[in-house]
Amino acid sequence: MQRIIPNLWFDGNAKDAVDYYLSVFPGGKIISTYYYPNSEEEGLADFQKDLAGEVLTIEFEILGMRYIAINAGPEFKFNEAISLMISCKDQEEIDYYWNTLTSNGGQESVCGWLKDKYGLSWQVVPENWEALIKKPGAFKKMMGMTKLVIADF
DSSP, X not given: OOSOOOEEEESSOHHHHHHHHHHHSTTOEEEEEEEOOSSGGGTOOGGGGXXXXXXXXEEEEXXXXXXXXXXXXXXXXXOTTSEEEEEEXXXXXXXXXXXXXXXXXXXXXXXXXXXXXXXXXXXXXXXXXXXXXXXXXXXXXXXXXXXXXXXXX
């Protein structure tokens, strides 16, 4: 059992985000879905009345790792202080994740980093990136790249 499960805060669009991630990562699945209570008697606060019966959390799994998407509000936004690294077997896989996650509103950054359309930061790297970065001049080359291109190291 995974003992640490990242919780991802979404502004009312957790279900859309989970559906998106499941479409990006083959073999992903929903583990469970919980809903906001329907009444104050069940613990619903006054400020949550608009959320009664709506999705509260969705636990899901992609690439063997579990996450929880929290359907909350606009109080918190993703930023680059945390990112999720995808270790890719080859350039084709790097290209797939890079192109897919930057499409429809995603943003390219540097050194294999990007933000998806929900603002979540990802690092798309070759599985042997630690060996590649040790090559002479590799760090400078990497700093000049957006998407990492294995052949350019």
